[in-house]
Amino acid sequence: MRLRKDKLWCLSISLLFLAACSTPKTPSATLLIHGGPIYTVDSTQAMVEAVATKDNKILFAGSLAEAKSYKNQDTRVIDLKGKTMTPGLIEGHGHFMGLGYNELNLDLLNTTSYQEIVDAVAEAVKTTEPGEWITGRGWHQSKWTEMPADTVKGFQTHHRLSEVSPDNPVYLRHASGHAGFANAKAMEIAGVQVMAKEGNTLEIEGGEVMLDALGRPTGIFNERAMTLITQHIPESTPEKNTKAFDLAVAACHRNGITGFHDAGIGRQNIALYEEMKAKDRMKVRLYAMLTGWDKELLNEWYENGPFVDPDNLLTIRSVKLNCDGALGSRGAWLLEAYTDRPGHFGHETLPMNFVKETALNGLQYGFQVCSHAIGDRANREILDRYETAFAELPDAANDHRFRIEHAQHLHPDDIPRFAELKVIPAMQAVHMSSDRPWAIDRLGEKRIKEGAYMWQDLLQSGVPIVNGTDVPVEPLNPIASFYASVSRKTLQGTPKGGYEPAQKMTRQQALRSYTLDAAYGAFEEDIKGSIEVGKLADFTIYTQDLMTVEEDEILDTEIAMTIFDGKVVYTK
Structure with a gap:
């Protein structure tokens, strides 16, 4: 009888053990985010209270009460404190490297006149060795508040630019990337001299060199004509x-x-x-x-x-x-x-x-x-x-x-x-x-x-x-x-x-x-683009709710935090 009871006891222990093993264990979250509007861009639930991630994947998106079940002592908790979160933008x-080089070279995006370009190049000349190229990007003549007196087909000519940079070749790309502006030194290196006796453009396949009334290059190279200059700029x-x-x-x-x-x-x-x-x-x-x-x-x-x-x-x-x-x-x-x-x-x-x-x-x-x-x-x-x-x-x-x-x-x-x-x-x-x-x-x-x-x-x-x-x-x-x-x-x-x-x-x-x-x-x-379980843990957090603020306040919105691959990579 005792042997039978022992067998039953062992069987009960085994069944309890098997039951314990078969009960799914709630995975623990690496990150838990809550405390502000979270827009998912998911058609099944447009907004959620909380998001939990495990390493670089989204583990849960839904109510805060449910999200807390994924939290343990190792979970990092981010309280949005009213800020707004969306999927990573x-x-x-x-143009990725153009973005990086714009921070290294002359950034002309905010220039509002030809004179500002000339001034920026003049400053660059002070710290550049003679013969070294000066490059930049971002000028746009249609966005200037004033135009120079001398223009050809609505574009400036190189003379004022060349005066401040006689010993440095200069090449400045248009904001669009579809035209370029060169000084005299750059055109000399490229062998671009008087190119026509009359007219003020020279068509080449897929582009043009703009010329003045005497057939001299104005410094503007449009579309594929840009290669006449760019082929001479040293590689990085x-x-x-x-x-x-x-x-x-x-x-x-x-x-x-x-x-x-x-x-x-x-x-x-x-x-x-x-x-x-x-x-x-x-x-x-x-x-x-x-x-x-x-x-x-x-x-x-x-x-x-x-x-x-x-x-x-x-x-x-x-x-x-x-x-x-x-x-x-x-x-x-x-x-x-x-x-x-x-x-x-x-x-x-x-x-x-x-x-x-x-x-x-x-x-x-x-x-x-x-x-x-x-x-x-x-x-x-x-x-x-x-x-x-x-x-x-x-x-x-x-x-x-x-x-x-x-x-x-x-x-x-x-x-x-x-x-x-x-x-x-x-x-x-x-x-x-x-x-x-x-x-x-x-x-x-x-x-x-x-x-x-x-x-x-x-x-x-x-x-x-x-x-x-x-x-x-x-x-x-x-x-x-x-x-x-x-x-x-x-x-x-x-x-x-x-x-x-x-x-x-x-x-x-x-x-x-x-x-x-x-x-x-x-x-x-x-794998991305919305906040859904299984997708990559990339998120953008904003200082205010750009989905509800007044239209004239949208531009006041700033990026408060960026989360990439489940890790915070930027905090304002």
Whole structure:
């Protein structure tokens, strides 16, 4: 009898042990965040009280009471104290190393006159050895408060710049990146002398050199003519590249950016990014587009196939094509001539047959194609080439997610084609804020109202919009782009009611364009872009609720904290 009782006792202990082992243990959170509005961009629950993360993944999103069950003595708790949190913001179109180099070289984004540029170069000359290049970026003649007395086709001439820098070659890129301004020394090194006896432009394939009435270069090099100068600028050093990379990462963190679509990189940047990742310095998620200028590079990648990073840090699966210029430099390719330059239609900077060829290769080898197009003709021509490629390879075009970068000015007939062809417009709302006051001079009122910055029409047609800043064309600040998205105003708050207000985004649309829709534009909506269990723990925290504050207070919003990969990487 005693033996039987002992067996029963052992059996009971075993059953209790098995029951204990089979009871799921609540995982412990690395991080618990609560105490303010948390917008998830998740359609099943738009807002939550708390978020718990485990290492670099989201463990829970919901009520604070439930979230506390994931907390133990090792969990770090962040009390928002009324501040607001969203998924980590994604810069949907920018130039990563351009961002870093803008902090190393002359930053001319805030200059308001030619004289300010001359003064900035004069200061740089004081600390630069004779013969050493001085470079910078950011000037935009259409944003100046005053124009110099001597201009050619609306642009300044080099003489005042050359006077303050006789012994240093100087090259200053336009804010758009589609024109450059060189001094006499730079043109001397490049061998650019008197280029024509009459007329004031010299057309070259895909660009132009502007000349004065005597046939002398004015210093302005538009579109592909820029290479006449840039090919002579010494390559950067590895040390400078690393410094620029680190500065770009830090700038992203300050601006709440955890993901970045890098719009066009070559071999040098690929090698640098791989090195930075290997050294654990890749603290932002890069979605990089191969530059279409290097056909040999493209062919190598076609042969090897895309690289989708299992660490979600550096993914290369797209190609960037530069198909026209910008409105500011009158390089955007238009169906009708510029209103303020009769007879001029802009520039086709890349042959359209190469767009079709690349589209077919993209479909065949698994690469997304992202084509720069600002003018209405460039947009139409690219949509035509995409459509032809989809028709030729229909089985490969099921989920192509081809993009048009900027899609800034569209013919009304082409607006519905984006949805019909499932082409994603990657548009930078802040361009409207900066460009709209003078863009009407380029296009005239009718074209502006019917086809420029058509956000709401595109959204209503059924396509997502990928937002961003095109940094360093514009500052990286996502708050400015968010404000432009919902207000259609300049950053000075004009005009009352906004430009073409029917095209405003709602705040929900604007937030989604910087998060989930941006992730979708990179095939990454399953791992980021919204606060959902299992997704990456990337978050942006703001000093106030940009979803509810008065419109005129949105620009007062600042980034309070950035969390990347489950770790706090920036605190204001």
